Amino acid sequence: MSVQRKRVWMVPGEGDPAPIGKTNAGQYALIIALCVVLIGFGITIPSAGNKVLYFSGAGAFIYILILVTYVDMRVQQGTVSIVQKRGSLRFALSWLGQLIRYGGMVVAALTTTMLAFLSIGIAFVRGSFSLRAVIFSVLALVFWGCVVWVLARLTKPRGLVLSDVGVAEAWTMIAWDSISGIDVVRKKMPDVIVRSNDGKKVRVAGAMTGSDVNVIAIVLRHYLDHPEERWMLTDPEKALMRVEELHGKKWKSLLPDSDGKS
Numbered sequence: 717m718s719v720q721r722k723r724v725w726m727v728p729g730e731g732d733p734a735p736i737g738k739t740n741a742g743q744y745a746l747i748i749a750l751c752v753v754l755i756g757f758g759i760t761i762p763s764a765g766n767k768v769l770y771f772s773g774a775g776a777f778i779y780i781l782i783l784v785t786y787v788d789m790r791v792q793q794g795t796v797s798i799v800q801k802r803g804s805l806r807f808a809l810s811w812l813g814q815l816i817r818y819g820g821m822v823v824a825a826l827t828t829t830m831l832a833f834l835s836i837g838i839a840f841v842r843g844s845f846s847l848r849a850v851i852f853s854v855l856a857l858v859f860w861g862c863v864v865w866v867l868a869r870l871t872k873p874r875g876l877v878l879s880d881v882g883v884a885e886a887w888t889m890i891a892w893d894s895i896s897g898i899d900v901v902r903k904k905m906p907d908v909i910v911r912s913n914d915g916k917k918v919r920v921a922g923a924m925t926g927s928d929v930n931v932i933a934i935v936l937r938h939y940l941d942h943p944e945e946r947w948m949l950t951d952p953e954k955a956l957m958r959v960e961e962l963h964g965k966k967w968k969s970l971l972p973d974s975d976g977k978s
Contacts, residue, residue, distance in 0.1 A: 751778060757831075757848055766834055773827040781820065797926030798952050799875070805955045807925040807932055808875025818866045825859035832856045876908070876920045876932065878939060878955070880946040883910050885918050895940055900933045908932045935959050 754774045761767045799806040832852035839846030877884045882891040894912040901907050908929040910918040922929040938959045939946050948955040 747781060750781070754778070760848075761834075761838065763838075766838070770831060770834060773830050777824055777827040793928055794931060795926075795928055796931050796956070798956065800952065802952070803950055804877050804879040805935070805949045805952045806875050806877045807920075807927045809924065809926040821859060821862045821866055825856060825863050828852050828856040828859055875925045876918070878935065878949050880949050883918055883936065885920050888916055888918050890916055890918055892940060892943065892946070898933055898936045898940065900929050908936070910936065934963055938962065 754777070758767060758770045758774060761770055796807060797809060799808050832849060832855075835846050835849035835852050839849050874886070882889055883895070884890070890910055890912045894914065894916075895910060896913045897909075897911040899909045899911070901909060906922045906929045907919055908922070920932075922932070925932065935956065939949065939955075945958065948958050
């Protein structure tokens with residue numbers, strides 16, 4: 717099973733498309749502040765050996781953070797990442813993208829655990845309270861919780877799945893007939909949200925699918941409005957090309973009753 721990245725041309729039906737593939741000023745400020753804090757903590761470590769160990773771990777943590785940011789920024793306008801497997805149309809990150817993103821959590825958990833033990837050891841030798849030890853201990857617990865969440869998530873299909881039955885992500889599935897709305901929003905990152913009549917909600921970030929959420933929304937709305945064409949969702953390439961035919965660049969028609977005419 718492979719993942720193919722491709723560029724498609726589609727025009728949003730209404731409103732301005734959600735900005736994608738960009739890291740905002742707040743995210744840059746957070747990364748810079750984190751680097752400053754990590755360096756500041758490292759400078760106060762008295763032992764040269766412990767400093768080497770600390771900065772090795774901190775360097776690995778920052779490197780993974782930069783890689784994850786790079787994965788997010790690879791999502792460009794009109795770009796989608798689809799799984800080349802028949803049966804459904806699935807927008808998902810490649811295994812390499814998943815390894816970078818989820819592997820970063822494992823590295824972060826190991827790094828903060830190491831830094832927590834290092835800070836606790838220094839505090840014990842000094843016989844004093846260490847705020848640094850408390851902060852790193854809390855961070856380690858948070859990141860290990862994220863690792864458990866990742867392991868549970870890996871047992872489910874990744875990305876956003878469109879089938880002739882409905883729309884699904886890791887833990888939620890909504891039947892087509894139950895969908896009440898499809899929205900594209902941006903808070904920390906652009907998301908596509910599918911809402912159901914009974915209050916259920918599927919929310920997937922574009923970065924988690926490696927795809928432009930504007931394109932995903934167009935595809936969702938098309939197959940919501942055209943139930944007679946949902947059989948195409950069993951062939952990812954055909955399903956995507958059909959929507960592109962109607963909402964962007966013209967392709968040869970794939971409908972069975974078209975007799976091969978455009």
